Amino acid sequence: MYLSKFYLPLMKETPAEAQIASHRFMLRAGMVRQESAGIYSWLPLGHRVLKKIEQIVREEQDRAGAVEMLMPTIQSADLWKESERYDAYGKEMLRITDRHGREMLYGPTNEEMITAIFRSGVRSYKELPKMLYHIQWKFRDEVRPRFGVMRGREFLMKDTYSFDLTADAARQSYYKMFIAYLRTFARMGLRSIPMKAETGPIGGDLSHEFIVLAETGESEVFCHRDLLRKTMPPANVDFDGNLESYVNEHTSLYAATEEMHDKEAFEKIPEEARVSARGIEVGHIFFFGTKYSKAMKANVLGAEGKEVPVEMGSYGIGVSRLTGALIEAYHDEQGCKWPVPVAPFHVGLLNLKVGDEKIDAACAGIYRQLEAAGVEVLYDDTRARPGEKFARMDLIGLPWQITIGPRGLGNGLAEVKNRHTGQKQELPLQEAVGFVTRQVKDALKVV
């Protein structure tokens, strides 16, 4: 992509309302634009990140055996009356009346709808288990939206719903998602820690929040240091095999959010291993049994010929929130520092003297080669001054920068900068292309 053709409205100054790094940089780097409280337009740069995150989430859901579908944003109130949540939900639900006076709502979640979909299509236990997911915009009319996309009113969520015959079988579905989540966040460069969460009316141990540590996190969290060093389940996990060991690996040490914190248990950890920090919740998985299937009569015929309500679980990932969480985890004073798998572009190519025949030609050549190799390049072909080009590349935070200017090109050299480490090196043009291509490909490898 040529920067001259892209739409990238940058801000030199920080808008007054942006309090935390991710909010500040998303506005300054032209990723989003606020339309009203907690509602954002996703400008091209932000949109690219959102799509990258979404795609990683999708791939790991598919790997775990979940099946993608799409439910509408607008729902009929009737469904919610069936589950008796219509009155219970309160003002967070945005209620709408259509031209015929029918009560509608902008979905804050989809348990009711998926339950209705499931019950209309499944009659027998032989069709179980099933896992369905969708990635869709939701709306919760938060009293106080804040922190940019980290806590908006409109937000993009991935929601998976599992259907099993027994609570035991549901445990396997839960484990599948548990592992998919560890992998999903790890692929984005995030170290997520599953923490025990409140289980609601069902009880049991099947409820975890996936937390990413960050100074600006919303909640206080406590965990054992070693959880930060656990290895991830590999891509070839047999999701239909025994998953317990993977789950145990990540749940045997102490980890809890403020609400579930057990001071005594925490203090049994050796002092130097205690981590007390702030965290961002990026995922939440839980088993809720027959809560909706009973209320909405989502039954299947069991082996004995008797109707039983299905056992359900739901598993969410805050896709739009992750964009913010990633910046909270990866930034410095100058701007964002995207991990390659979620970067809006892999490489920024800086032409320091547009109009100079040799430099233009060198840049065009590098651009073509990188693109041909499947590396995504944002080519700064504008006539801006070098200082400005450096500053804005740092702000938008592409992981690699290749700079071509009169100084280096005279000796046939390009400057390659790693945005994460700040390290710069001068390489002959061809080597620079090869080096960066290898680095990018390496970082994109799924293990």
Next chain:
RNA sequence: CGGGGCGUAGCGCAGCCUGGUAGCGCAUCUGUUUUGGGAACAGAGGGUCGCAAGUUCGAAUCUUGCCGCCCCGACCA
């Protein structure tokens, strides 16, 4: 939903107390000189001062109502 604050050019702000021609920095446009870390000089454009009503000869400024946004708290993915 309780408490506090703010709406003046695209962004950041001053002016309001004490009513009288709407300002500054950045950004934008033109020209010249610059050219490896957000350039310099000269010039130019851009504002129903959130909306409405009121007080007044006269309102960005005073009064009332409304709307929007932000911060702290409670709540939440």
